[in-house]
Amino acid sequence: MNKDLHSQHHRFHSHPTRRDFFVQSLGGALASVSVLELAFNRAAWARALAPTVGGTPLFDIKKVADDVYFAIARVQALINSNSVIFVNSRDVLIVDSQSKPSATAALITQIKKEVTPKPVRFVVNTHFHDDHVQGNSAYTKGGAKVDFIASVSAGELMAKEIPIRLKETLDISVPAQIETVHKFYGKATSADEREFWKEQLRQLEAFQAEMKTFSLELPTITFAKSHVIRDRAHDIHIEFHGRAHTSGDVVVFCPQKRVVATGDMINGSLPYMPDAYPTAWPKTIDSVADLRFDQILSGHGPIMNRDRMVNFRNYIEETNTRVEEGKKAGKSLTELQKSITLASLKSLQDNGYGRYVAEIRDGLFPHWGRTFVEIKEDFQDAVNGVTAQVYRNLDRV
Ligand SMILES: [Zn+2]
Ligand SMILES: [Zn+2]
Numbered sequence: 001m002n003k004d005l006h007s008q009h010h011r012f013h014s015h016p017t018r019r020d021f022f023v024q025s026l027g028g029a030l031a032s033v034s035v036l037e038l039a040f041n042r043a044a045w046a047r048a049l050a051p052t053v054g055g056t057p058l059f060d061i062k063k064v065a066d067d068v069y070f071a072i073a074r075v076q077a078l079i080n081s082n083s084v085i086f087v088n089s090r091d092v093l094i095v096d097s098q099s100k101p102s103a104t105a106a107l108i109t110q111i112k113k114e115v116t117p118k119p120v121r122f123v124v125n126t127h128f129h130d131d132h133v134q135g136n137s138a139y140t141k142g143g144a145k146v147d148f149i150a151s152v153s154a155g156e157l158m159a160k161e162i163p164i165r166l167k168e169t170l171d172i173s174v175p176a177q178i179e180t181v182h183k184f185y186g187k188a189t190s191a192d193e194r195e196f197w198k199e200q201l202r203q204l205e206a207f208q209a210e211m212k213t214f215s216l217e218l219p220t221i222t223f224a225k226s227h228v229i230r231d232r233a234h235d236i237h238i239e240f241h242g243r244a245h246t247s248g249d250v251v252v253f254c255p256q257k258r259v260v261a262t263g264d265m266i267n268g269s270l271p272y273m274p275d276a277y278p279t280a281w282p283k284t285i286d287s288v289a290d291l292r293f294d295q296i297l298s299g300h301g302p303i304m305n306r307d308r309m310v311n312f313r314n315y316i317e318e319t320n321t322r323v324e325e326g327k328k329a330g331k332s333l334t335e336l337q338k339s340i341t342l343a344s345l346k347s348l349q350d351n352g353y354g355r356y357v358a359e360i361r362d363g364l365f366p367h368w369g370r371t372f373v374e375i376k377e378d379f380q381d382a383v384n385g386v387t388a389q390v391y392r393n394l395d396r397v
Contacts, residue, residue: 097135104135126263153248268301273389
């Protein structure tokens with residue numbers, strides 16, 4: 001795993017990078033104690049605290065079409081992915097699980113209460129990353145018959161990578177986060193602040209305890225190109241369009257409802273690149289774009305439209321081009337990061353795309369309710385992270 005701080009800044013998944021995201025996002029807020037920070041009021045703490053307190057729902061479930069629902073994950077110390085819920089005539093198909101079985105169990109409870117009592121029969125894992133697969137076993141608890149569907153490549157990577165990365169998370173990154181939380185707790189100056197850190201600690205320790213005895217539920221159905229489930233309610237096409245965020249990302253497309261679930265291949269944050277194929281990625285999105293859908297239900301962030309998909313795609317392509325040109329000109333990564341700035345990236349200026357992403361990212365990770373000025377500074381670091389990942393992986397095919 002790369003240990004470059006910048007590339008670690010933007011992250012969804014659990015190897016040591018999560019620790020650095022956490023340390024840097026919170027550390028940055030504390031290090032730059034400003035007038036704004038000192039004026040930090042109860043309302044801001046309440047906002048930061050509200051979505052993470054135990055007992056409140058972990059998801060906001062929205063109806064997006066008849067029989068299609070989108071469960072948007074609320075911020076947690078360890079990120080969960082969104083899930084998409086397709087209600088079939090007799091059962092349910094879910095896209096993606098979460099970072100731990102208890103989070104997925106909480107989703108199942110919410111689905112039963114807010115969506116349908118029908119049983120979950122299929123779970124699609126869009127790719128192998130922990131925040132999309134580690135909740136799988138919640139669906140088979142009690143012996144329910146459930147098929148887990150993924151691409152061949154995602155299935156192989158789940159089996160190979162998840163045990164290694166989870167060990168790293170439990171041995172290195174979560175203990176480091178806990179240490180950091182203790183440090184901030186010790187420096188806390190208000191009851192709300194202490195409450196916030198206590199809640200972070202509770203979540204991290206609960207993850208440690210739960211995952212000690214974790215075993216991964218692997219795919220039962222894998223496919224190379226596509227797998228179709230036909231139902232009276234609608235057809236569900238699970239399709240591989242090429243390499244992108246990983247070697248095995250799939251999308252879940254429903255032609256009748258004109259929706260597509262895209263995991264992290266097309267999402268509301270920045271492209272996460274450590275396992276990615278940067279030059280293939282835009283072409284893969286172009287292929288997905290040929291499908292007839294109006295709404296994109298991604299792994300992180302809100303419902304996206306096609307314009308935002310194009311913004312996301314263009315940002316990857318622009319970064320690829322600029323890194324490629326920079327490499328040809330013999331520039332170092334540091335030099336490139338200095339020139340590939342928010343202001344210079346046309347794709348980020350287009351239709352306020354940079355601001356759109358910065359605001360979404362602000363809601364994905366626990367933090368101190370920073371101002372937009374600070375988010376922008378943080379966002380340049382995140383962009384530097386993408387530049388670093390493209391710099392390393394550009395030649396991957
Ligand atoms: Zn993810
Ligand atoms: Zn991912």
